[in-house]
Amino acid sequence: MATNLKKVTVPAVRAMKGVxxxxxxxxxxxxxxxxxxxxxxxxxxxxxxxxMVVLGSPDTLSVTVNDMLHHPRAxxxxxxxxLIVGDMPYLSYHVSIEESVRNAGEFIRAxxxxxxxxxxxxxxxxxxxxxxxxxxxxMGHIGLTPQSVNTLGGFKLQGKNADDxxxxxxxxxxxxxxxVFSIVLECxxxxxxxxxxxxxxxxxxxxxxxxxxxxxVLVYHDLLGLYDxxxxxxxxxxxxxxxxxxxxIGHYLDDVREGRFPNDAESFHIGSVDELKxxxxxxxxxxxxxx
Ligand code: KIV
Numbered sequence: 001m002a003t004n005l006k007k008v009t010v011p012a013v014r015a016m017k018g019v020x021x022x023x024x025x026x027x028x029x030x031x032x033x034x035x036x037x038x039x040x041x042x043x044x045x046x047x048x049x050x051x052m053v054v055l056g057s058p059d060t061l062s063v064t065v066n067d068m069l070h071h072p073r074a075x076x077x078x079x080x081x082x083l084i085v086g087d088m089p090y091l092s093y094h095v096s097i098e099e100s101v102r103n104a105g106e107f108i109r110a111x112x113x114x115x116x117x118x119x120x121x122x123x124x125x126x127x128x129x130x131x132x133x134x135x136x137x138x139m140g141h142i143g144l145t146p147q148s149v150n151t152l153g154g155f156k157l158q159g160k161n162a163d164d165x166x167x168x169x170x171x172x173x174x175x176x177x178x179x180v181f182s183i184v185l186e187c188x189x190x191x192x193x194x195x196x197x198x199x200x201x202x203x204x205x206x207x208x209x210x211x212x213x214x215x216x217v218l219v220y221h222d223l224l225g226l227y228d229x230x231x232x233x234x235x236x237x238x239x240x241x242x243x244x245x246x247x248x249i250g251h252y253l254d255d256v257r258e259g260r261f262p263n264d265a266e267s268f269h270i271g272s273v274d275e276l277k278x279x280x281x282x283x284x285x286x287x288x289x290x291x
Pocket of ligand 1: 026045047048049050087184186217218219
């Protein structure tokens with residue numbers, strides 16, 4: 001649980017590198033943000049993973065800026081301490097620099113403190129620089145970038161050989177030099193993540209990238225066992241809340257069918273027999289009804 005209620009800022013996250021590991025989790029609405037924030041996460045990512053875990057799509061590609069913006073607004077209301085990062089969805093930072101900056105600004109207007117964008121190639125670095133120059137902090141994301149699932153040919157481990165690992169290292173260094181305040185490393189060998197972590201000045205946040213990153217991120221629904229789709233090997237389920245919810249709802253439905261819900265304490269009554277007589281007329285079981 002969080003003991004320090006001081007708000008987490010972008011400089012504070014930077015200063016955690018090499019000092020304290022960073023705990024990051026996704027959240028998409030008021031109740032999930034409240035749980036994650038009060039548990040003490042430093043960063044809440046309003047991830048476009050909501051396309052899969054909240055909206056039920058097979059990937060994140062169908063999520064639009066309008067779909068997303070609803071969510072940081074709710075997350076802000078449930079957050080007191082954590083830094084909130086808005087995940088820019090597919091095609092919101094790919095068409096033009098101007099559109100990218102404008103869309104990033106929409107996330108800030110919706111209450112996010114920073115945005116995350118995927119990729120580290122040259123063109124993306126230009127976009128990152130433009131967003132930064134609009135005073136919007138940027139979190140990078142390289143390795144398995146889910147918005148590139150069609151280009152990558154699936155949700156696959158990245159940086160498996162020295163050439164590909166070197167490409168990821170170059171992208172990480174370029175993002176770092178451009179000024180991102182942290183970089184998510186998704187689904188890359190632990191050795192590659194360790195090397196990148198050593199070479200960049202900003203914190204790295206791993207997901208399927210081994211223990212040597214400066215922090216870790218998981219998707220809320222994966223960690224809590226609320227998602228029944230494919231769960232990658234790097235996910236650790238700390239609870240099975242979907243099973244618990246199903247059992248609780250089954251119990252409720254049995255109680256409804258058997259007449260055990262609601263009980264007397266869960267019901268309201270007209271306390272006055274006179275009022276009941278007025279309502280029921282001359283029936284002689286009015287006193288019984290009143291009980
Ligand atoms: O959208 C998301 O939840 C993410 C994390 C998996 C890093 O991008």
